[in-house]
Amino acid sequence: AQTVTQSQPEMSVQEAETVTLSCTYDTSESDYYLFWYKQPPSRQMILVIRQEAYKQQNATENRFSVNFQKAAKSFSLKISDSQLGDAAMYFCAYRGVRDDKIIFGKGTRLHILP
Amino acid sequence: DTGVSQDPRHKITKRGQNVTFRCDPISEHNRLYWYRQTLGQGPEFLTYFQNEAQLEKSRLLSDRFSAERPKGSFSTLEIQRTEQGDSAMYLCASSLGGFETQYFGPGTRLLVL
Numbered sequence: 001a002q003t004v005t006q007s008q009p010e011m012s013v014q015e016a017e018t019v020t021l022s023c024t025y026d027t028s029e030s031d032y033y034l035f036w037y038k039q040p041p042s043r044q045m046i047l048v049i050r051q052e053a054y055k056q057q058n059a060t061e062n063r064f065s066v067n068f069q070k071a072a073k074s075f076s077l078k079i080s081d082s083q084l085g086d087a088a089m090y091f092c093a094y095r096g097v098r099d100d101k102i103i104f105g106k107g108t109r110l111h112i113l114p
Numbered sequence: 115d116t117g118v119s120q121d122p123r124h125k126i127t128k129r130g131q132n133v134t135f136r137c138d139p140i141s142e143h144n145r146l147y148w149y150r151q152t153l154g155q156g157p158e159f160l161t162y163f164q165n166e167a168q169l170e171k172s173r174l175l176s177d178r179f180s181a182e183r184p185k186g187s188f189s190t191l192e193i194q195r196t197e198q199g200d201s202a203m204y205l206c207a208s209s210l211g212g213f214e215t216q217y218f219g220p221g222t223r224l225l226v227l
Contacts, residue, residue: 004156037218044118045157045205045218091156100145100170100212104156 001025003114004094004112006105013082021077023092034068035093036077038086045091051075079089079110087112093102116140118219120206126225127196134192135222146189147216148181150174151203164187166213196226200213 003026013019029078036048051059051068058066063080079086092105119138121200127133139146140191144165149157160179161171165186175181183189203223207216 033213038178044220046149047215049216051216078155093156099132101147101159101172102149102216104158106156 002029002032002094002096002103003059004092004103004105005099006092006108008108009083009106010109010111012111012113013079015082015084017082018080019082019110021079021090021092021110023075023077023105025073025075025094027094027096029096031097033097034066034075035095036064036066036075037089037091037093037104040057040085040088044052048090054070054097064083082112084108084114118208118217120204120208120219121222122222123226124223124227128149128162128227129196129198131196132194133196134190135206135208135223135224137189137191137206137208137219139188139206143208144186145209145212145214145215145216146183147157147207147209148189148191149205149207151205151221153200157205160191195223196224198226200224203227209217 005024032053034051037045038048039045049061066076067076089107091107094103120138147162148160151157163183178194181191203221205221206219209216
């Protein structure tokens with residue numbers, strides 16, 4: 001069975017600094033999708049970034065980028081120029097290509113220090 | 115595009131009562147998903163629909179849980195004879211197709227006393 005592990009329950013970063021959230025996963029499949037979702041306090045979850053496993057190039061979305069290491073089964077999220085609005089719970093997630101359900105990690109709560 | 119909506123946003127009930135939640139997906143999205151999120155955990159998949167057909171159910175979905183999507187639009191999730199362990203956030207998501215991004219609603223927070 002596929003699993004997603006986020007080893008950092010909480011992290012803090014100074015406003016305008018860069019922070020990296022870690023994620024590892026386990027799967028026997030060769031093709032799949034990986035995601036980072038953001039869940040702000042009392043607000044709905046939104047997709048931050050998505051990576052297809054067959055693509056070697058790391059995905060980027062403005063200040064958000066990933067470091068996808070397929071052999072190591074690692075998928076970290078880098079947030080550059082952190083802003084107060086980035087404070088949220090961040091979930092790393094996996095989905096197989098033949099599967100519709102998403103498997104989530106336990107999340108990392110990110111605090112932004114002004 | 116008004117996003118995925120869920121009703122109610124909060125529900126407090128006594129153990130043994132039945133509760134029903136509603137999810138309205140983004141219009142034209144044919145896939146609809148239900149997840150459950152307990153405190154300190156990530157969301158866990160419960161079930162999903164393609165149009166009105168329920169295609170997969172998790173083992174988490176006990177006999178007390180039933181989900182429907184009668185006309186392929188909104189969906190309901192009913193929990194019968196609620197237990198304290200059912201206390202959680204119930205999230206609904208929808209997507210345009212099987213490999214498309216899932217958009218989440220705000221969730222229904224259930225507290226069973």
